[in-house]
Amino acid sequence: xxQDVHIITVAVDDLDAARRFYVSGLGWRPLFEEPxxxxxxxxxxGQVLGLFDAEALDVDxxxxxxxxxxxxxxxxxxxxxxxxxxxxVDRMERAGATIxxxxxxAAVPGMMHAYVRDPxxxxxxxxxxxxxxxxxxxxxxxxxxxxG
Amino acid sequence: xxQDVHIITVAVDDLDAARRFYVSGLGWRPLFEEPxxxxxxxxxxGQVLGLFDAEALDVDxxxxxxxxxxxxxxxxxxxxxxxxxxxxVDRMERAGATIxxxxxxAAVPGMMHAYVRDPxxxxxxxxxxxxxxxxxxxxxxxxxxxxG
Numbered sequence: 001x002x003q004d005v006h007i008i009t010v011a012v013d014d015l016d017a018a019r020r021f022y023v024s025g026l027g028w029r030p031l032f033e034e035p036x037x038x039x040x041x042x043x044x045x046g047q048v049l050g051l052f053d054a055e056a057l058d059v060d061x062x063x064x065x066x067x068x069x070x071x072x073x074x075x076x077x078x079x080x081x082x083x084x085x086x087x088x089v090d091r092m093e094r095a096g097a098t099i100x101x102x103x104x105x106a107a108v109p110g111m112m113h114a115y116v117r118d119p120x121x122x123x124x125x126x127x128x129x130x131x132x133x134x135x136x137x138x139x140x141x142x143x144x145x146x147x148g
Numbered sequence: 149x150x151q152d153v154h155i156i157t158v159a160v161d162d163l164d165a166a167r168r169f170y171v172s173g174l175g176w177r178p179l180f181e182e183p184x185x186x187x188x189x190x191x192x193x194g195q196v197l198g199l200f201d202a203e204a205l206d207v208d209x210x211x212x213x214x215x216x217x218x219x220x221x222x223x224x225x226x227x228x229x230x231x232x233x234x235x236x237v238d239r240m241e242r243a244g245a246t247i248x249x250x251x252x253x254a255a256v257p258g259m260m261h262a263y264v265r266d267p268x269x270x271x272x273x274x275x276x277x278x279x280x281x282x283x284x285x286x287x288x289x290x291x292x293x294x295x296g
Contacts, residue, residue: 001174001175001176001225001236001239001240002225003176003177003189003190003191004191004192004225005156005191005192005195005197005223005224005225006192006224006225006226006280007222007223007224007226007273008153008156008221008222008223008224009221009222009223009224009273010220010221011220011221026149027149028149028151029151031288031290032290040288040290041151042151042287042288043151043152043153043195044152044153044154044192044193044194044195044286045192045193045194045282045285045286045287046192046193046282046286046288047153047191047192047195047288048288048290049153054220057222060254060255060263061222061248061249061263061271062248062249062263063248063249063263065248067219067220067222067271068219068220069219069220070219070220070221071214071215071216071217071218071219071220072158072159072202072215072216072217072218072219072220072221072269073156073157073158073159073218073220073221074155074156074157074205074209074215075153075155075156075157076153076154076155076156076157077149077150077152077153077154078154078155088149091149092149100209100210100211100213101209101210101211106208107208115208115209115210115211121220123209123215125155125157132154134193134194137193138192138193138194138286139190139193140179140188140190140194140195140196142179142180142188142196
């Protein structure tokens with residue numbers, strides 16, 4: 001099994017609220033949308049974030065289970081500097097998100113981060129980690145924190 | 149706020165089980181790991197999937213909430229043909245996953261898919277959708293299903 005994620009699908013109770021936050025609030029552009037059913041946003045090269053009506057996701061999985069309570073995951077952005085972390089968190093709050101953790105130093109030395117919950121329940125980590133970079137070919141290079 | 153996801157972090161109760169499934173079972177290679185704490189796997193250009201000890205994630209978010217029950221999301225792979233869907237689902241099952249939905253036609257015309265839960269609770273959709281392709285620059289091109 002190749003080591004790829006092509007779609008992150010999240011169960012959403014209120015797709016109109018999702019659209020107000022991501023499109024009107026943050027300026028994102030849907031790749032495709034079907035009102036009341038799904039919104040796709042490109043989220044990385046070769047990948048989309050899909051916001052899917054919660055009941056429709058349960059029906060689609062079809063095992064009789066309830067998969068529609070978002071939890072147990074976060075999505076993250078790693079930004080170029082600490083100032084951009086503050087500005088991004090401010091913009092998310094103005095667009096209707098709730099700050100769970102104000103920007104502050106993280107456990108990794110030199111890193112700072114915040115946690116923000118969007119109006120439909122997705123928890124975002126907004127961070128600056130100087131030990132993270134992306135090579136020209138898309139490879140993530142992660143300098144492990146020095147314990148010394 | 150840029151339209152990017154750099155990290156998908158999932159709360160995991162049993163990181164050893166995660167390692168047995170992804171590394172020993174599926175042949176994935178961690179980019180970085182801290183035993184008992186986190187495993188990072190590159191999941192797209194410029195992006196990692198992070199499996200994070202569930203209690204540590206709650207502590208890291210730090211708002212007093214419980215964020216450590218995976219639910220309300222799926223990760224998906226869109227594969228080249230239907231045969232590869234069957235082979236991937238078989239391999240996941242041999243590695244310890246549970247099939248929630250056997251490979252079968254999906255709602256989108258011409259598409260087939262299956263749902264599989266890994267041993268730590270992540271639900272994967274394994275699909276072949278002929279209307280999905282990735283351009284050389286990483287742009288996802290999504291042909292909306294023809295309603296006619």
